Amino acid sequence: MDLLPRKGITDDEIGGQVARIIELATLEEKIAMMSGHGFFEQIRESGGRLSAHPYRAGGGCERLTVPALYFTDGPRGVARGNSTCFPCTMARGAAFDVDLERRIGEVMGIEARAQGCNFSGAVCVNLLRHPAWGRAQETYGEDPWHLGEMGAALATGIQAHNVVATVKHFALNSIENARFKIDVRIDPRTLREVYLPHFKRILDAGCASVMSAYNKMNGEYCGQNRELLTDILRGEWGFDGFVHSDWVLGVYRAYAAAAGLDVENPEPIHFGAELLAAVKSGAIEPQVIDTACRRILTTLYRFASAEDPLDNYSIDLVASPAHRAIAHEAALKSAVMLKNHGALPFDKIEVRLVAVAGRLAIIANTGDNGSSRVWPPYVVTALDGLKDYLGDAKVVFAGDEGDSDAAAETAKAADAAVVVVGYTARDEGEFIPGDMSGDVRVEVPQKSIGGDRDNLGLSPDQIALIKTIAAANPRTVVIVIAGSPVLMNEWIDDVPAVMQTFYAGMEGGRALAKLLFGEVSPSGKLPFTVPASASDLPFFDRDAESIEYGPYHGYTLLEKSGIRPAFAFGYGQSYARFGYRALKARRSRAGIVVSVSVINLGEVAADEIVQIYVGFPGRMVDRPKKLLRGFKRVSLIPGETATLRFEVPLDSLRWYDASAKSWRLEPGTHTIYAGSSSRDDDLLRREITL
Structure with a gap:
């Protein structure tokens, strides 16, 4: 049949x-x-x-x-x-x-x-x-x-x-x-x-x-x-x-x-x-x-x-040049520049020799080794990416955390230093116990891997490497590889530039070289809040039997508590500068129509991520100070202005009434925010009454 x-x-x-x-x-x-x-x-x-x-x-x-x-x-x-x-x-x-x-x-x-x-x-x-x-x-x-x-x-x-x-x-x-x-x-x-x-x-x-x-x-x-x-x-x-x-x-x-x-x-x-x-x-x-x-x-x-959509799905499509190009684009767009006091971008004329340091600069490090692991045909490391971009003679591997003094001595002779630090699958990732078979035994030797982090900062040897090289070379840039926020208080003041590239995939090293030398401007924004201290975060116990989840975390918690983060949600620097103006908001039948204009005030073409937040009256029920309700990426050449339009659905403004088991809209004044991050200093405001 x-x-x-x-x-x-x-x-x-x-x-x-x-x-x-x-x-x-x-x-x-x-x-x-x-x-x-x-x-x-x-x-x-x-x-x-x-x-x-x-x-x-x-x-x-x-x-x-x-x-x-x-x-x-x-x-x-x-x-x-x-x-x-x-x-x-x-x-x-x-x-x-x-x-x-x-x-x-x-x-x-x-x-x-x-x-x-x-x-x-x-x-x-x-x-x-x-x-x-x-x-x-x-x-x-x-x-x-x-x-x-x-x-x-x-x-x-x-x-x-x-x-x-x-x-x-x-x-x-x-x-x-x-x-x-x-x-x-x-x-x-x-x-x-x-x-x-x-x-x-x-x-x-x-x-x-x-x-x-x-x-x-x-x-x-x-x-x-x-x-x-x-x-x-x-x-x-x-x-x-x-x-x-x-x-x-x-x-x-x-x-x-x-x-x-x-x-x-x-x-x-x-x-x-x-x-x-x-x-x-x-x-x-x-x-x-x-x-x-x-x-x-x-x-x-x-x-x-x-x-x-396709006539056939042949094996030669896997990791094809077109697909690798999208991985490269994603690596370029996702890097977040957290600090830059004149160190970046590097100039090929001024920076003739780059010293690269850190164990993570020379290993394939694409993320955890659990169920999400991908086995690509190749991975371009940070060191390989810079050598491919500049040529072998212009890039030297200074050393790693095993001997920071020797690494600093090599970096001292270079025009700039790039220190790659962060985590690997040993430090964070999916936790897979040795026996995941339940009632069926797996006859394959296994050991537990991955798990929650017990330290939100870098390891002592990585911090020592950063400090030692920064003391030897004033143009030291730190690249942070990690899957979530990293506390940087112990060392960030010692270096002029910091960029978080996360786990950047198979094309990460090539993308990094373009970002460091300004061929492409960093344009990523933090998808999380980096706290100034771990004490600013919700309670966390990786071995807990029971835990209560409340309504606040991340930027909503810090704003509720009046605590300033180290880096705000939505924050990220660029080689360009952007200006915002003409924020408008009007009521429509379906919600709120918002428009805002953004201009590239810098000297290079770059992408900006425009963010829309909404604040609530907060009289009927406790609400966050504001919540993200829209974002768009826009590419602008120097001097170019774009006007972006957003539609904020009315349903996205409602709160859940548990006693009535229904969603309710609180009447009153709502505040529309538009800008480059969730920080108050980065936002325009406009009030609208619903």
Whole structure:
């Protein structure tokens, strides 16, 4: 019997085909479609390498010729083969470029298809509540609006090539080491206003699947939490796609199916014999199984039946020159210049010899080594990028943290010094315990890797290297590689320039050379707040059994507390200067229409990221001082002015009334802010009454 999806069939025809499959499939076959299969065997075959094969992750019935979902992870690229490795998600968050993010999504969709996958886990949007979170590099930043816009762009790009995108991890997954046990306590208003709106934005944009989180919410694991998976996701939001668990330990009981989980990944530990027995005993209604299969199959068939943008998805598209060019563009746009007292840009005539120092300058360092790891065909290091740009004779490796005095002696003879410091997968990343098999043993020796940071600054030997070289060479530039904020108080006053490049991907070194020599101006903006002190941050315990999440973190917390950060959310310097004027705001039927003009007052062409914030009356209920409600990247040549227009939806101004279980708009004066960062000094203001 041929029940394969056919190109060009209508939604009604898909519905009929899915209904026929559910009618013909046995209970055992339907339950088999509700889990992944073969993961542990694949892990053994690959010697422990994650994503060496496409993972079968739901769907599939051989007797009825029903296809399956084949999963590949992200979000730095496709975690299969030798794919294009983009800058980490946090770096791309710093780019604030939704068009670029959509194009990156398209590359991921193309490369997934070319390598046998039709299901992508690249859209990670858990909110950065605290910089110590080990998996921070996999998300875009601390602000829900920003997360939603960037994640929606990535999902749209991936799905353009008929690859199902899943948004993860739903929800409240912002602590890594304790993620398998921690119970996050949260009130309904904070949940909906702070930790969920970006998920809704991405699902409203069409993202077809949701991955549940490992942690608990208010006493119940997210993978079997009816409030999350049914009441909110389906009831309040109207989501009609499917929900699957995270890999291993993502679900603990068969009743998760009745709570709204459709697929257990990667193996049927609970959605196998246990679920079958629960249905046969009457503990779970057969309709629960049919509903889950309908969601899975409808999504799968809708994507499989749609026309493809490309004639074919051949393997030569993977890491092609066009795709590597987009990775290069992302590395250029994501670097954030935090300080520059005349050291940058370097001039090729004045700077004839560059000394490069630091262990991280000479190693391939693209991020953590967990599920998001990408294996690109090459990685351009900082040292290699500068040599490629200037020639070998004009670049010298001075040394590393092992002997800072020797490195400084070499740097002293150079015209400029570049010190590369920060973190690697040893210091931060996805926490993977040695045995991740749950009830099934993996016969591959493993050791725990990754996890939350226990230090928000640099290591003592890196600080010593910076200080020693800065004392020897007055034109010392520090490059910081990290997935989230780094405290710099101990050394930043010793150097004239600092740039954070995050984990910049396979083209990072080449992009760095262009940025340092002014071929391209740095244009990234911080997607998080860098505090002056760790004491300014919310409570964080990476080994906690339980924790309470409140409504304030990041820039909203510091503004509420009246604390000045070291670097504000949205901050980043340029080789140009920009001026703002003519901020206007008017009420429309759908919300507020905002326009503002920005001019390049500098001497070089550069990009600026224009940011719109809204402040609230705050009389009826406590609200943040202001919240991001729009951003756009604009390219300007010297002297050029652009007028940008934003539409702030009325719904984005509402607050959640938990007692009434509804969203309310507070009447009164709202303040519109426009400028180059969240700092008061960088913003124009205009009041409007709603």
